[in-house]
Amino acid sequence: MQTALFLFPALMGHLNPTIKLAKHYATEGFSVYYGGTPELVGFTQKHGFQFHAMNSISFALGLEDLLHEDKKEKWLESLVDRHTNKLYNHRKKDIEDLIKVINPDLIFLDEFNYSDFILLYPFLEKRKLVILQTKFPMYYHPNVPPLNTYAFPNSDAEKLWKTYFRKYIWRYFLNDLKFFGKGDLSILRQKFKEQKIPQKFQINTQKVFNPTFNNVEEWFLIPQELDFPEQQLLPWQKYVGPMVMTDRQENLEANYLNFIKKKETYQNSKLLYCSLGTVLKSHLTHRKVNINTFFKAMIDIAFENPSLYFVITLEKSMRSGLKTKSENIIFLDYAPQIDILSKADVFLTHAGPGSVFESIIQATPMLLFPLNDKWDQNGTAARVVYHGLGKKADLADSKQSIEQAIFELLNNKSYQQKAQTLSTLLLEKYSNENYLKDFFSTELLVQ
Incomplete structure (x- = not known):
């Protein structure tokens, strides 16, 4: 053998x-x-x-x-x-x-x-x-x-x-x-x-x-x-x-399933998934940015927009001082990414290639937050934007700017259409x- x-x-x-x-x-x-x-x-x-x-x-x-x-x-x-x-x-x-x-x-x-x-x-x-x-x-x-x-x-x-x-x-x-x-x-x-x-x-x-x-x-x-x-x-x-x-086994925990079930009971609601990668702490050592400010913006956007449901992955050690204000946002230590992306309307991501490819396969438009210029996230984000599959943002952007970008991705159907076209092509070929x-x-x- x-x-x-x-x-x-x-x-x-x-x-x-x-x-x-x-x-x-x-x-x-x-x-x-x-x-x-x-x-x-x-x-x-x-x-x-x-x-x-x-x-x-x-x-x-x-x-x-x-x-x-x-x-x-x-x-x-x-x-x-x-x-x-x-x-x-x-x-x-x-x-x-x-x-x-x-x-x-x-x-x-x-x-x-x-x-x-x-x-x-x-x-x-x-x-x-x-x-x-x-x-x-x-x-x-x-x-x-x-x-x-x-x-x-x-x-x-x-x-x-x-x-x-x-x-x-x-x-x-x-x-x-x-x-x-x-x-x-x-x-x-x-x-x-x-x-x-x-x-x-x-x-x-x-x-x-x-x-x-x-x-x-x-x-x-x-x-x-x-x-x-x-x-x-x-x-x-x-x-x-x-x-x-796409067929990998994922652990679908009860709190996640209940959250998705609740979201689906509201007509015209949208699901947003946010994950900034498995080595977020390491990336943040290269940046002078308060990560809590970014996630507090997510909490505020959810509170002000009841039709937007947020699933956010963030380890417990980084959630100190973060308190949700509404029931349309949930923080998880682990997220079944393939399952979430199959349901999500927008993916807020650090632009890691693995996450980007999974998002494209599931035809999900992206809002990209490259974490530092020492690695490949900026270049990957540029390619996603070049092909019309998403928009670039920054962790230091204001709540209003991030919210505006989210609604642009939700309302401009060209992003979802281009994501779907490329998804179909990749699935057929690979x-x-x-x-x-x-x-x-x-x-x-x-x-």
């Missing part, structure tokens, strides 16, 4: 899009494993996959500080780790053990674990490796702006790229200075050279976010139909499509049972 391995971090936004892919390989007779830290156990058990525990994290990602958060001399500890290759050696041993135990035929490597390619390279002579991207293409293109910006094709794209690369070079210079020549990119280049990897696979830094490698098969788990038409992929890249599991089989049977993975 052949074995497929998904080497991934414990990030649900990265894991969820792989479920459909993993299940496909399982039906094709593969034994499917996920490799990663113990936090992945629950995910793999829930979906019936096997798990290989790893005690290390990928090197050259600037993660050393995470290992020393509770230490007074965090910088010194990280400096020693980098100059003694501690993180690299630990990861190298973990990768060697993983290959020995699982012996995978096919390896899917998450973009966040990109540096593992250097450690996996010696084992790839008889194995195939694919880097999986859950974001839109992020490589330099003169007419397509960087993915971390809310901008459109040809709208000063070249200028935005120059600004990004200037900051990029400065950031890595400071990183090298901070660690006496052992910055992330310097370590990556050093290990690439030490492993004697051919220049065919040279490190590619002409992109936003993490570097990657040329001529390594790379799949984007997104639909080409939602990208900018001007976007062009490199020869070793391809769009796979939105890996949305939900075909033979789609994945046909896709993979005609593709030759790059060695």
Whole structure:
């Protein structure tokens, strides 16, 4: 029996899009494993996959500080780790053990674990490796702006790229200075050279976010139909499509079901679903915004508009001081997102790709609140707006501005019509049972 391995971090936004892919390989007779830290156990058990525990994290990602958060001399500890290759050696041993135990035929490597390619390279002579991207293409293109910006094709794209690369070079210079020549990119280049990897696979830094490698098969788990038409992929890249599991099992709790039932008893009522992602706290560290002000605006809008029913997901630790004023709004720790989106009239979202694709599949227009410019939410929001599927807003917008945007999405039928058209197209193209089989049977993975 052949074995497929998904080497991934414990990030649900990265894991969820792989479920459909993993299940496909399982039906094709593969034994499917996920490799990663113990936090992945629950995910793999829930979906019936096997798990290989790893005690290390990928090197050259600037993660050393995470290992020393509770230490007074965090910088010194990280400096020693980098100059003694501690993180690299630990990861190298973990990768060697993983290959020995699982012996995978096919390896899917998450973009966040990109540096593992250097450690996996010696084992790839008889194995195939694919880097999986859950974001839109992020490589330099003169007419397509960087993915971390809310901008459109040809709208000063070249200028935005120059600004990004200037900051990029400065950031890595400071990183090298901070660690006496052992910055992330310097370590990556050093290990690439030490492993004697051919220049065919040279490190590619002409992109936003993490570097990657040329001529390594790379799949984007997104639909080409939602990208900018001007976007062009490199020869070793391809769009796979939105890996949305519309039939996944979700826990429909009684309070949620009762709320939906109550909403349905009122004629002409509208359902609004608000979820700002599973890592909201992390994103907010980059912004000086009072999140309570935003959610208080939601509470006030609900109170002033009895026909609007709000379902909001927000963990209890972040709900301090938030008290609802009416019965047409509910806060949940967990929301069955696919079920809600199938009923919602508008989705208020942080513009994470997974949430955006699920919204489109359910033909739900979006009000987008990108949380920071360090990731891809601005670029994803720009594509949604470009295709007429929603509007962009900001967490710091006034209650009146947000309310106006909500009613624009509810009353202007073009948003729902365009969402429905794209939903139909994507479902017809990517939900075909033979789609994945046909896709993979005609593709030759790059060695």
